[in-house]
Amino acid sequence: MNARPLLNRRLDGLGTTIFAEMSALAAATGAINLGQGFPDADGPEEIREAAVRALREGKGNQYPPGPGVPELRTAISEHQQRFYGLSFDPDTEVLVTTGATEAIAAAMLALLEPGDEVIAFEPFYDSYAACVAMAGAKRVPLTLRAPSFRPDLDELRARITPRTRLLLINTPHNPTGTVLTAEEQSAIAALAVEHDLLVVTDEVYEHLVYEGAHRPMAALPGMRERTVTISSAGKTFSFTGWKVGWVTASAPLVSAVRTAKQYLTYVSGGPFQYAVAEALRLPDSYFDGFRADLRRKRDLLGGGLRAAGFEVYQPQGTYFITTDIAPFGEQDAYAFCRTLPERCGVVAIPSSVFYDAPDIGRGQVRFAFCKADEILEEAASRLRVLTS
CATH class of the missing domain: 3.40.640.10 (Type I PLP-dependent aspartate aminotransferase-like (Major domain))
Structure with missing residues (x-):
């Protein structure tokens, strides 16, 4: 048996292409990308030097x-x-x-x-x-x-x-x-x-x-x-x-x-x-300041998502927020995320791709908050059209 098809079957459906798909949607629509988890600014200048x-x-x-x-x-x-x-x-x-x-x-x-x-x-x-x-x-x-x-x-x-x-x-x-x-x-x-x-x-x-x-x-x-x-x-x-x-x-x-x-x-x-x-x-001041800055960004985006109508599950760590789209009368997070760039100009990730049984997280959407304050504020403003 050819090993490649076997390996492909073993890895099929794991959601590894969702980030590329959503990033492509962001590029095509000019949407704010809160999908993949990477900062929009480099770290300390002295470390780059x-x-x-x-x-x-x-x-x-x-x-x-x-x-x-x-x-x-x-x-x-x-x-x-x-x-x-x-x-x-x-x-x-x-x-x-x-x-x-x-x-x-x-x-x-x-x-x-x-x-x-x-x-x-x-x-x-x-x-x-x-x-x-x-x-x-x-x-x-x-x-x-x-x-x-x-x-x-x-x-x-x-x-x-x-x-x-x-x-x-x-x-x-x-x-x-x-x-x-x-x-x-x-x-x-x-x-x-x-x-x-x-x-x-x-x-x-x-x-x-x-x-x-x-x-x-x-x-x-x-x-x-x-x-x-x-x-x-x-x-x-x-x-x-x-x-x-x-x-x-x-x-x-x-x-x-x-x-x-x-x-x-x-x-x-x-x-x-x-x-x-x-x-x-x-x-220590670097680590303390970095953590405090991301905590503030978490609260900034979390507040904006709540104001836009999402149910927000407050994270204790990382730079991701998981939300639920049930308040909008929707259940399919994948479909929701595919249309979100056109509807609001924002990209997010459907959490269902992280589950073996997608129905468990079917209504959950993940947003990244490791972005500049003005980007988070603009994203939250755009998302408010969901309840307008």
Whole structure:
């Protein structure tokens, strides 16, 4: 059998083309694009200049070391100690990747065997489904349901079987903005220890928590040796195009992930790695100010969406807001989003593409608020025609 059609069937219907489709609609109609999650302004000027300096000094213009440049691995280790009190050896317990997406792919390919089961929060970040499928494993959803989007821990326990190998945890959670509580994390950790499960945690929005606090799963009792923690520079420093991510874990787990990663991109982003090393050492005032600015933008767009008639589910983290279109008498978010650029001049993403069972999120729409204030205000103004 030809492998390509088989792979296409395994990845079919995962919603990975929706961003391109909606961005094309935005370009064709001149609509404001609140669909795909990238800022409309670059991050700190001194970090951009650090990348330019690295280029001019010849740092990273040739192949960087496979695990990442030592300066960045050391900065990642210092970051984990500084913010969370976690100690990782930069030489054996830190791996630099081409963004968090490659880290997720490498972790799934390294840690899963065909037939293994992976429990992950639904709605999913779309690459999860693809990466689990490429590893030949089975995706088992634990659905977060509106309006609270909290995990049902009894349901989680019930979904663990002898085939369960790994828990894929995303907190803060994209697209719902849920941030796990300390009690929820402790319960999840206890189940992982009880059933001897590996845990891969996607923590790319770690510095964008507006209520509560971010707590790495690796910091919990019994979790240090079984957890692969993933993060990246794109969301925290607003340089999403640089694609610099990382893994921190015990040496055996990092070695396993690196074994898979070396056959994906091998290495990438050499000069950017030096710049991200400097970014991770920015003062607390940067991280506090960045979080406060995004919290304000969340409230700005959230208020505008409510005024336009949407039911808004307030996110605790990330830079996405999930809404419901039921107040407009509509139920099909995909159809709603396809016509929204023509009707209002705004682009959003139907949340149904993040679910295995699309009917669960059929009426939900996701908006990104990592944009300039005037863009958010104009989008909210345009959306008010829905109730006029």
